[in-house]
Amino acid sequence: HFHSLHKVSFNGCYVFGPPIGPPPSAPVFDRRLHARKKSAEVLVEQLNEIHPGMPALLSGDFNCRPGTAPRKIIHASGMSDTEFAFLGKNESKTWHLRGIPVICLDGIYASKLWKVLEFRAVKPKTKVQPSDHFGLLATVALTK
Numbered sequence: 585h586f587h588s589l590h591k592v593s594f595n596g597c598y599v600f601g602p603p604i605g606p607p608p609s610a611p612v613f614d615r616r617l618h619a620r621k622k623s624a625e626v627l628v629e630q631l632n633e634i635h636p637g638m639p640a641l642l643s644g645d646f647n648c649r650p651g652t653a654p655r656k657i658i659h660a661s662g663m664s665d666t667e668f669a670f671l672g673k674n675e676s677k678t679w680h681l682r683g684i685p686v687i688c689l690d691g692i693y694a695s696k697l698w699k700v701l702e703f704r705a706v707k708p709k710t711k712v713q714p715s716d717h718f719g720l721l722a723t724v725a726l727t728k
Contacts, residue, residue, distance in 0.1 A: 617653065617654075620646075620647065620648055620652075620653070620654040621653050621654050621657060623654065624646075624653075624654035624655070624657035624658055625657055627642070627658070628657060628658060628661040628663075631661075632661070638695075638697075639695055639697040639698060639726055640663070640694070640695040641692065641693070641694050641695070641698065641722075641724065642658070642663060642692070642693040642694075643690075643691065643692040643693070643720065643722075644690065644691070645689055645690050645717060646689060646690065646691055647689055648689065649674075649687060649688055649689065650665060650667075650668070650674040650688060650691065651674070655691070658693055659693075662695060662696055663693035663694065663695055664693065664694055664695075664696070664700075665691055665692075665693060666691075666692045666693065666694050666700045666703050666722040666724065667691065667692070667703045667720070667722075669694070669700040669703075670700040670701075670702065670703035670722070671703060674688055675688075676688050676690075676704075676705040676718075676720065677705075677718075678690040678705060678717050678718045678719075678720060679716060679717050679718075680713070680716060680717070680718060681716075682713070683707075683711075683713055685718070689717065690717055690718075690720055691720070692720050692722045694722070694724055697726055697727055697728055698724040698725070698726060698727065699724065699725050699726075699727050700722060700723070700724055701723040701724060701725055702721070702722065702723035703720070703721070703722045703723075704720075704721050705718050705719070705720055705721075706718060706719035706720065706721050707719075
């Protein structure tokens with residue numbers, strides 16, 4: 585369940601991520617639908633409060649597929665799914681079982697001030713999987 589964002593500034597750019605500390609402080613989405621929806625609402629509220637109207641990127645394991653209620657809340661805030669913006673569809677299966685892609689649970693979102701130049705899933709080139717999720721890569725550029 586999402587609790588809060590940690591903010592670090594580098595030359596006027598902000599990087600948001602989980603606060604350092606023991607769970608449940610990490611901003612992950614709970615497996616229950618109502619908790620995931622509330623997590624999305626809190627996340628959007630905090631992004632708007634901390635960094636209103638500025639370029640923003642949001643990425644993570646959302647524990648829900650594109651098009652579900654929590655992801656719709658993020659989209660309704662003005663953030664766009666970078667995979668959909670680049671490919672016109674969501675097809676990346678980021679969660680896997682022993683390297684076999686199963687379902688998309690992860691994403692990268694961008695505010696309206698970003699243009700998506702590239703999007704792809706990143707799969708390790710080794711037999712040993714470092715995570716049960718494949719990585720995502722979005723190349724973006726500011727439009728202003």
